[in-house]
Amino acid sequence: PSDANFILVKMEQPREVYDYLVQYGIIVRDRSKVELCEGCLRITVGTPAENKTLLEKLNQINK
Structure with a gap:
């Protein structure tokens, strides 16, 4: 468990993302x-709606 409100995500092209x-x-x-x-x-954990939008956009990058 953590008290931080963000996650670090390692990726191949962070600047492009x-x-x-x-x-x-x-x-x-x-x-x-x-x-x-x-x-x-570094991605801050937001509201459920904000998190959903973030995930949608991240998924679009891979298409």
Whole structure:
């Protein structure tokens, strides 16, 4: 269990994913330049509706 309200997600192209999400008003943090966080985005856990939108957009990237 954790008290943090965010997750770190490791991905192959974090900057491209960051840029894509920002277009839709979804703000995440690119942590790629932080030691031990290379290739990671920090995603804040939001409301159920916000989380659903985030997941929909992430799924669209893979299509």
